[in-house]
Amino acid sequence: MSAASHSPEIRRWTIVFAAVSLVTVAAGYLLFWAVTGFTDFDLGLAGNVAVILGSILLSALGVGLMALMFYSDTSGRDAEVGGVQRDREE
Numbered sequence: 307m308s309a310a311s312h313s314p315e316i317r318r319w320t321i322v323f324a325a326v327s328l329v330t331v332a333a334g335y336l337l338f339w340a341v342t343g344f345t346d347f348d349l350g351l352a353g354n355v356a357v358i359l360g361s362i363l364l365s366a367l368g369v370g371l372m373a374l375m376f377y378s379d380t381s382g383r384d385a386e387v388g389g390v391q392r393d394r395e396e
Contacts, residue, residue, distance in 0.1 A: 320373040327369045331362055 335358055349357065378384055 317377070320377060324366070324369045324373055328362065328366055331365045335361070
């Protein structure tokens with residue numbers, strides 16, 4: 307079976323993985339907020355919102371880059387590029 311035939315399955319898995327990861331991060335922040343109220347930071351409402359949004363966006367970036375790396379590896383395109391570079395070196 308070629309990598310192209312797995313493409314919709316991989317995309318679906320990647321979307322589910324990203325959604326679960328982001329929901330987990332958001333749930334962690336909600337739990338932390340429920341327990342401490344973010345009073346340990348002394349940032350105020352705007353600072354707390356900025357920290358939460360920045361952390362969620364940074365997590366989304368990390369999850370997205372890892373998903374792209376996984377998709378790139380399973381698509382077989384990495385092997386094609388690696389083969390071209392090896393042919394040039396020889």
